[in-house]
Amino acid sequence: MHLCLAGARVIDPATGTDKCTNVYIKGTRIVRVGRAPQGFTPDQTICLEGQILAPGFIELGAHLREPGFEYKATIASECRAAASSGFTSVCCTPDTMPVIDNASVVEHIKQRAHTARAARVLYLGALTHGLQGDVLAEMRALKDSGCVAVTNADCAIRDTAVLRHALAYAASCGLTVFLHPIDYWLNRDGKMHEGAVSTRLGIPGIPEAEEIIAVNRDLTLVEETGVRAHFCRLSSARAISLIKRARRAGLPVTADVALSNLLFIDRDVGSFDPNYHLRPPLREARDRRHLRAAIKKRDVDAICGNHEPHDADAKAMPFSLSAPGISSLDTFVPALLSLVEQGAFDLNTAIAAVSQAPNDILGLSGGALTCDSPADICVFDPSQKWTVSKDTLDSAGKNTPFLNQTMRGKVTLTVIGGRIVHNTND
Amino acid sequence: MNQLDEQERLKHFLTIEGLSRALLTEVLDTAERFSPVGERAVKNVPLLRGKTVVNLFFEPSTRTRTTFELAAKRLSADIINLNIAASATTKGESLTDTLRTLEAMQCDMFVVRHQNSGAAAFIAKKVAPHISVINAGDGRYQHPTQAMLDMFTIRRVKQNFNDLIVAIVGDITHSRVARSEIQALSTLGVAEIRVVGPKTLIPDKIEALGAQVFNDIETGIAGADVVIMLRLQQERMNSPLLPSAQEYFQSYGLTEQRLKLADKNAIVMHPGPINRGIEIDSAVADGPQSVILNQVVHGIAVRMAVMSLVIGAHAAGTN
Structure with missing residues (x-):
C-alpha cells in the first residue's frame, strides 16, 4: 500500500520539523516527508489541510484490564480507543489477574492484541511475583517473551531489601525498570493529597513526604545497582527537583507525569467528586505549576495518560471507597491541547512528550517521522469540537471528569505500521 | 454540596459548610420553639404525622441514633432503625441497591451515619427527589x-x-x-x-x-x-x-x-x-x-428542628 498524507502541518520534534507538507508511506515504513519520492504513485491520498500530523503517540501506562477485569475493559476495547485517540502503541501495566509475571500471560495478551488489530501493545512485566513485593518475577523469561520493561506498577514494595535486589537483578537482565515512587506506609491509608482540602473534607491524606521519601530511596538504589530506571507519574514539585538534581549529577534516569496532574489540583476534588480520586493524588497549585514547567524545560521527559478505565459501580461510591483513576485515552488530545492553549508549554514540546520521549525511554525505533522509520502516525484536527459522552467515548471506561463537556481537538487519522486503523477524513 | 432547594431552604442537612448565618440561626430558633415539647405531659406534636423516617446507620451509635429516634417520635413520624453494618451490605449488596430497596418502601427521610467522609452527600445525590437526607455523621467530615x-x-x-x-x-x-x-x-x-x-x-x-x-x-x-x-x-x-x-x-x-x-x-x-x-x-x-x-437534652430539640425544616421545605414544594 502506497499512502500519501497530504497538506497537514507536520510536527516531528525528533527532526525539528514543523511545516505544512506531505508524508509518503510505502508498506509499513515512511519513505519521505516533503516532496514525493520519484515514481511514487499513491494508492490512497488523504487530504489533511488544517490538521496536525505527528508521530504516533505512545502511552507509557495503560491499564488494559484483561485478563481478569473484563467487566471494566478489554484489550480489544482499549486498543481500539487508543487507536482512535492517536496512540499507536500502549504499554500495558502488569496488574492484571493473573499478573503479567510469566511468559504465558504475555502470550495470552499478545494473542488478544493481535486479534484487536488496533494499537500495538507493549508489555510491562512484573518486577516481583504477583506484584506482592516478596519474590522476584522471572524477569529473564519476561524479557525473552517481549516485555519492554519491568515494574511493580503502583503496588509499593514494602521491603527495601527486596526492592534493592529486584533492581539489581533487573540490571543484570538489562531491563529498564519503571518505578512508581510510593512509600507503602505513608501511602497506605491516604485517599488524596494531604493539605487544606483533605483537612476540610476529612479525607485521609497522602503527605508530600510520601513521594519525596520514595524518590530519594529509589534514586539511591538506582545509583547503587546501575539499573536503567524510569520514574513514573511524579506528582509533587519537590519530587521534580530531586530528579533534576540527580540528572544534573549524571544519573541517567527518565521521568514522566500523568496528564491529570498537569490539568487538575486537589481543590478540584470539590465536594467529593470520585472522578478526581487519582493515584498519584492531585496535589496543590504550586505542584502543578512546577510539573508544567518541568515539561516545558524537558526536566521531565514524558506525559502519560495513566489510563485507568473502570466500570460504573467502581465510581458510584463515596470518594474514599471509589476506585482511583481516570479513563484518559479518548480525551487525551483535547486535554493536552488545552494545556498548550493555556501556555503551559508549546505544541512541539507537548508532542515530543507523548511520542519521541516515550519512544526513547522504551528504546524503540519509532517516535519520529524520518525516512525508513515505522509508519506510526497520528493526525488531529485542533479545532474540531466534540462533546464527551458515554457514547462518544470509545474506551469501555466512562470514568472521566470531562463527561458532558465540549472539548476542542479530535484525532481524525491513525496509521500504525502503514495500516490505517482509524480515519474519519473523507 | 447541594443541600438547599430553589428557595435557598434546607432540603437536606448534610454539612455546615456553606450554610448562611441566617439559616443556622433559623435552626437554633426553631429548636428553641421545640424545646418545651419535651417538658410537657404529652411529649409530641403532629408535624410529621404520616411520614416515615429511616435511621440508616452503617456505623454503630447509641446516643445519636436514640435522640434522632426520640426527635422523630415527638414529631409523630414513624421511624425504622436499620443497622446496616450487620445487614445487607455484609451480604454483598451495594450501597446503591440498599438505597433503592428502602426507597421502594416509601420512606420520606433518611438519617444517615456512615464511616466514610462524603457518604451522606453521596446518598443525597442518589435518592429519589422527594427524600430528605440528614447527616448523622460521615467519616471525618461532618456531624x-x-x-x-x-x-x-x-x-x-x-x-x-x-x-x-x-x-x-x-x-x-x-x-x-x-x-x-x-x-x-x-x-x-x-x-x-x-x-x-x-x-x-x-x-x-x-x-x-x-x-x-x-x-x-x-x-x-x-x-x-x-x-x-x-x-x-x-x-x-x-x-x-x-x-x-x-x-x-x-x-x-x-x-x-x-x-x-x-x-x-x-x-x-x-x-x-x-x-x-x-x-x-x-x-x-x-x-x-x-x-x-x-x-443531650438539647440534641432532641435541635434534631426535631432540623427534621421539620427539611420536611417543611418539601411540603411547601409539593403544595
Missing part, C-alpha cells in the same frame, strides 16, 4: 446536628457568639464534630476558635478553616469562654499517634486546676460518650461548669 446542638447550648448560656473564645481540645484529625463545630462557630461570628492537641492529632492546614492551633492545653484554654473536649477513641491510645491514655490525660486531660485557666464563667462541653480520666476528670464532667447533660 452537623451535633454542631448545631452545641451551638444551641452555647447560645443558651452565652446569649450571643460575637465575643467568645472557644477552645476545642483533643483528636481534631479524626473528628467530624470538630470540623462541623469550627465551621458553625466561624459562621456564627465567634471571635476566636482554637484547636488544642498534640501535632499527631491536629490535621494539616486546619488554620484554613479559621482555627488557631495550640499544642499545649494551658495556653490553649487560657481565657476561653467555652471548652469543648473531644472523645479520644480507644484505637488511638497506644498507637503511633499517642503513647498511652495516661500520658494523654497528663498532657491534655481537663482537670479542675487547668479549667481555672479558662474564663471564670467558662462552660465545659463534650459530645459524649465521655472517657472519664482520659480526656476529662470526673470532677469537671460532673462539676458546676459542665453542660454535658444539657447538650
Whole structure:
C-alpha cells in the first residue's frame, strides 16, 4: 500500500520539523516527508489541510484490564480507543489477574492484541511475583517473551531489601525498570493529597513526604545497582527537583507525569467528586505549576495518560471507597491541547512528550517521522469540537471528569505500521 | 454540596459548610420553639404525622441514633432503625441497591451515619427527589446536628457568639464534630476558635478553616469562654499517634486546676460518650461548669428542628 498524507502541518520534534507538507508511506515504513519520492504513485491520498500530523503517540501506562477485569475493559476495547485517540502503541501495566509475571500471560495478551488489530501493545512485566513485593518475577523469561520493561506498577514494595535486589537483578537482565515512587506506609491509608482540602473534607491524606521519601530511596538504589530506571507519574514539585538534581549529577534516569496532574489540583476534588480520586493524588497549585514547567524545560521527559478505565459501580461510591483513576485515552488530545492553549508549554514540546520521549525511554525505533522509520502516525484536527459522552467515548471506561463537556481537538487519522486503523477524513 | 432547594431552604442537612448565618440561626430558633415539647405531659406534636423516617446507620451509635429516634417520635413520624453494618451490605449488596430497596418502601427521610467522609452527600445525590437526607455523621467530615446542638447550648448560656473564645481540645484529625463545630462557630461570628492537641492529632492546614492551633492545653484554654473536649477513641491510645491514655490525660486531660485557666464563667462541653480520666476528670464532667447533660437534652430539640425544616421545605414544594 502506497499512502500519501497530504497538506497537514507536520510536527516531528525528533527532526525539528514543523511545516505544512506531505508524508509518503510505502508498506509499513515512511519513505519521505516533503516532496514525493520519484515514481511514487499513491494508492490512497488523504487530504489533511488544517490538521496536525505527528508521530504516533505512545502511552507509557495503560491499564488494559484483561485478563481478569473484563467487566471494566478489554484489550480489544482499549486498543481500539487508543487507536482512535492517536496512540499507536500502549504499554500495558502488569496488574492484571493473573499478573503479567510469566511468559504465558504475555502470550495470552499478545494473542488478544493481535486479534484487536488496533494499537500495538507493549508489555510491562512484573518486577516481583504477583506484584506482592516478596519474590522476584522471572524477569529473564519476561524479557525473552517481549516485555519492554519491568515494574511493580503502583503496588509499593514494602521491603527495601527486596526492592534493592529486584533492581539489581533487573540490571543484570538489562531491563529498564519503571518505578512508581510510593512509600507503602505513608501511602497506605491516604485517599488524596494531604493539605487544606483533605483537612476540610476529612479525607485521609497522602503527605508530600510520601513521594519525596520514595524518590530519594529509589534514586539511591538506582545509583547503587546501575539499573536503567524510569520514574513514573511524579506528582509533587519537590519530587521534580530531586530528579533534576540527580540528572544534573549524571544519573541517567527518565521521568514522566500523568496528564491529570498537569490539568487538575486537589481543590478540584470539590465536594467529593470520585472522578478526581487519582493515584498519584492531585496535589496543590504550586505542584502543578512546577510539573508544567518541568515539561516545558524537558526536566521531565514524558506525559502519560495513566489510563485507568473502570466500570460504573467502581465510581458510584463515596470518594474514599471509589476506585482511583481516570479513563484518559479518548480525551487525551483535547486535554493536552488545552494545556498548550493555556501556555503551559508549546505544541512541539507537548508532542515530543507523548511520542519521541516515550519512544526513547522504551528504546524503540519509532517516535519520529524520518525516512525508513515505522509508519506510526497520528493526525488531529485542533479545532474540531466534540462533546464527551458515554457514547462518544470509545474506551469501555466512562470514568472521566470531562463527561458532558465540549472539548476542542479530535484525532481524525491513525496509521500504525502503514495500516490505517482509524480515519474519519473523507 | 447541594443541600438547599430553589428557595435557598434546607432540603437536606448534610454539612455546615456553606450554610448562611441566617439559616443556622433559623435552626437554633426553631429548636428553641421545640424545646418545651419535651417538658410537657404529652411529649409530641403532629408535624410529621404520616411520614416515615429511616435511621440508616452503617456505623454503630447509641446516643445519636436514640435522640434522632426520640426527635422523630415527638414529631409523630414513624421511624425504622436499620443497622446496616450487620445487614445487607455484609451480604454483598451495594450501597446503591440498599438505597433503592428502602426507597421502594416509601420512606420520606433518611438519617444517615456512615464511616466514610462524603457518604451522606453521596446518598443525597442518589435518592429519589422527594427524600430528605440528614447527616448523622460521615467519616471525618461532618456531624452537623451535633454542631448545631452545641451551638444551641452555647447560645443558651452565652446569649450571643460575637465575643467568645472557644477552645476545642483533643483528636481534631479524626473528628467530624470538630470540623462541623469550627465551621458553625466561624459562621456564627465567634471571635476566636482554637484547636488544642498534640501535632499527631491536629490535621494539616486546619488554620484554613479559621482555627488557631495550640499544642499545649494551658495556653490553649487560657481565657476561653467555652471548652469543648473531644472523645479520644480507644484505637488511638497506644498507637503511633499517642503513647498511652495516661500520658494523654497528663498532657491534655481537663482537670479542675487547668479549667481555672479558662474564663471564670467558662462552660465545659463534650459530645459524649465521655472517657472519664482520659480526656476529662470526673470532677469537671460532673462539676458546676459542665453542660454535658444539657447538650443531650438539647440534641432532641435541635434534631426535631432540623427534621421539620427539611420536611417543611418539601411540603411547601409539593403544595
